[in-house]
Amino acid sequence: MGRLNMSPSTRHHLAALALAAAASTATSVAVAADDAACHTAHEGEACYDAVQWALTVGILEHPDWYPGLSSQSSFEDFQALLQRTVSDCQTPCPATNCETAAPGSDCYAAVRFARSQEVFSHPDWYPGVSANSSFEDFQRVLFNKNQSNCSNPCPARENPGFQCTSDELDLKVVKPAQKGLNLDDSSFHWCHEDIPSVWPNTKEPVGSLRLFHSWEIDWDEGGRTVARADLVRYVQRHNVKVLVGSAVTCNQTDDDLDWNRTLELIQMLGPNNILGVAVGNEVDLLYTQEYVKSTPECIPELWAGGRYWRVLQERFQQLDNLGPAYSKLPITTVWSPAVVGGDPFVETENAMATSLMRNASALYGQRWVWSINYYSYWNAWAFPDFPFFWRCGRAIHRATCWNAEDMECEVMQGFKGTRQKIKQITNRDDDIFWVSEIGWSSPRTSHVQSMVMRLCSDFTSKQTFAKFYEDFLNYDLGAVEGVRGPDHIFYFSMRDARQFTTEEHFGLLDAGSDPKKLCDMRDCKLKRADFPTKEDSFFNPAQELLWNANANASFTSIFM
Numbered sequence: 001m002g003r004l005n006m007s008p009s010t011r012h013h014l015a016a017l018a019l020a021a022a023a024s025t026a027t028s029v030a031v032a033a034d035d036a037a038c039h040t041a042h043e044g045e046a047c048y049d050a051v052q053w054a055l056t057v058g059i060l061e062h063p064d065w066y067p068g069l070s071s072q073s074s075f076e077d078f079q080a081l082l083q084r085t086v087s088d089c090q091t092p093c094p095a096t097n098c099e100t101a102a103p104g105s106d107c108y109a110a111v112r113f114a115r116s117q118e119v120f121s122h123p124d125w126y127p128g129v130s131a132n133s134s135f136e137d138f139q140r141v142l143f144n145k146n147q148s149n150c151s152n153p154c155p156a157r158e159n160p161g162f163q164c165t166s167d168e169l170d171l172k173v174v175k176p177a178q179k180g181l182n183l184d185d186s187s188f189h190w191c192h193e194d195i196p197s198v199w200p201n202t203k204e205p206v207g208s209l210r211l212f213h214s215w216e217i218d219w220d221e222g223g224r225t226v227a228r229a230d231l232v233r234y235v236q237r238h239n240v241k242v243l244v245g246s247a248v249t250c251n252q253t254d255d256d257l258d259w260n261r262t263l264e265l266i267q268m269l270g271p272n273n274i275l276g277v278a279v280g281n282e283v284d285l286l287y288t289q290e291y292v293k294s295t296p297e298c299i300p301e302l303w304a305g306g307r308y309w310r311v312l313q314e315r316f317q318q319l320d321n322l323g324p325a326y327s328k329l330p331i332t333t334v335w336s337p338a339v340v341g342g343d344p345f346v347e348t349e350n351a352m353a354t355s356l357m358r359n360a361s362a363l364y365g366q367r368w369v370w371s372i373n374y375y376s377y378w379n380a381w382a383f384p385d386f387p388f389f390w391r392c393g394r395a396i397h398r399a400t401c402w403n404a405e406d407m408e409c410e411v412m413q414g415f416k417g418t419r420q421k422i423k424q425i426t427n428r429d430d431d432i433f434w435v436s437e438i439g440w441s442s443p444r445t446s447h448v449q450s451m452v453m454r455l456c457s458d459f460t461s462k463q464t465f466a467k468f469y470e471d472f473l474n475y476d477l478g479a480v481e482g483v484r485g486p487d488h489i490f491y492f493s494m495r496d497a498r499q500f501t502t503e504e505h506f507g508l509l510d511a512g513s514d515p516k517k518l519c520d521m522r523d524c525k526l527k528r529a530d531f532p533t534k535e536d537s538f539f540n541p542a543q544e545l546l547w548n549a550n551a552n553a554s555f556t557s558i559f560m
Contacts, residue, residue: 038093040152041079042144047089051078052128074155075140098154101139103194103520110148111138112193120222131225134233135193163198164509166524168531173204173473180208180243180275182437183231184493184507188212189219191519192227195234196494200508200524202473208275209235210243210436210490214261217254224261232268241275243436243490245334248280248311250291250298259315267322275488276330276369278436279315283308284351285336303352309359316364332369333360334436339372340414344421354425361426370422373437373492376400376410382452382459392456396464400440402471404480411438416480432487439492439506440468442525446503466530469508 041047055078059066069077076092083089101107115138119126129137136153143150163169173179176199187195188211198205211231215224235242246262247255259279266274286292287299302308312333320327339346339353347354360368376399385391401409415435422431442465444453452459469491477485495518496507505511510523 037091039090040076040092041089045088047079047082047086048144050082050086050089051075054078054082056128076155093152097152099151100136100153101150103522104517105149107139107142107148107150110142110150111135114138114142115226116220116223120225131222132229162194162196162522164196164200164524165522166201166527168201168524168526168528169203171199171202171470171473173199173202174476176204177207178477178488179473180210180241180488180490181206181494181508182210182439182490182492183212184495184497185212185216186497186507186518187494188227188231189216189223191495192230194519195231196509197234197238199473201469201526205238206240208241208243208488208490210245212245212281213247213258214244214265215258217257228265228268231265235269235273239273241273242269243275243278243434244269245278245281246315248283248302248308248333249286250295250302252307255311259318263318263322266319266326271323271325271329274326274329276332276434277316277319278332278334278371279312280308280333282334282336282373284339284346284353287350299350304349309356312356312360313363328367330369330432331364331367332371332434334371334373337373337375337378340418340421344424358425361431366428366431369432369434370418371434371436372418374411374414374435375438376414377440378449379410380449382450384452384456389451389455390457392452392459395452395456396459396467399459400464400468400471402475404478404485412480415486416483419483419485429484433484435486435489437490437492438472440465441505443505445505462526462530463532466526467532469526470531 041051052075054066055073055075059069059073059078063070066073066078066081069081076094079089079092083091101111114126115131115133115135119129119131119138123130126138126141129141136155139150139153142148143152181196181199183195195209196206215227234240244262244266247258249255262277266277283302286302292298316331319329319331333356335345335353339351342348342354345354345357357370379399382392382395382399385394398408398410402411403409404412406412415433419429419433422433423429442460442462444460448454458464472489472491475489477487477489479485491508493506493508495509496503496505496511508525510521510525511518512521
């Protein structure tokens, strides 16, 4: 929070008053039991200035002056303490006379605008607060100015973040400490005040996040300051660990700026809240991006010229220079699903992934983490059930199955195969392996990659989405045919997001129909009716054999 402009004599006077109040009260304070004889100080009153100074400066510099309070205590709590000795301070009204602005209201929009823009262009309009202040701090300023229909806000939330609403909130999360959510760009850029603190459709707290980058280069700078403050507040209050990412592209200047911002964020979060640091996201697919065609020298320089490997070493050395605690953090780069398409991994002029992996593993040992995105959804070789092209029970079963004992489960077999490929390089069974993205889209993505997506609507139905998500929550990260499973897995994603030119619908939160109101949506995407029951099984092996036998007989009678 910002400092109030007070003279030394005024500060000393308030300090004396605070000490007097501390000496004359117990370690707890209380507001009025009712509002019959109460008054919460407003801007322009001497009491307001005294409380704001105590709340924003005094508690930070001299916490012993304010027994029973902390920087997270409410304005009313501070006024209740000071009213004993500051003559202008009355007993504050109870916190029940409060209302924090809800999404969709005029006040909510005004507070967000004030935090992200006006506080930078007109800081004098917002005394005692800064971009790092809470939503409630800004709402209180607007309330005191009688602006935007803002009510007196309730005390700053001890647990920022929210739980989406649904009639199905009883799903269980197996191994929650090893599962996390991807913080998609839409959520980080626009909805950072509403990062889910609980897994959707469950009562289990979110324990880890994956952050793709500290802030996109072309996003507004004011928004970055606010989003960063909200993220740090969320992470520290929920004790969440973050896999922090930084970009590697064809624009070295932008990459350096992004990395410097990332280092700042890493230090704000602190080493205890960092799960790991990833430099580069799906760089093995960088050559496929349209903008790269305008810089044909980029890909040869990045791989054959060794720039990517040099950047990794430089970044990780700068991370280590932050101190001993940072030098022990896991380090990685995130690869696309396509990287497993080589022996052991992709090794072409466009993506020399195997060479980089060998170098990193040799230099960093088991501090190096193997991070790969997986999407059975995008399997281009998934086909409908021949000859009934509108049916796809078998394709759904194979793509959404999380049973380690089922040889047809593409996800499980993918994890097993990746472990075996890692061992080809390290000759170890226990290297750290993270699944950095996995998820399902409903409705269908705008980019259609397989025949089953195009012909079978069940493949991208809400019911299939629900099955995939519920089975993910139940997944125990166990061994597959004796091969160790992944050590951590991140679900993609919180909200629907656009990836390059592709509209995707992987989000677990309801997106609504108006993109401009994305952050106002409070519902989970999935409701109880979306989750399949045992009777709703997409794929029954015995039934499938009967269907196929009848189909083959019909096919033979027609064409033979």
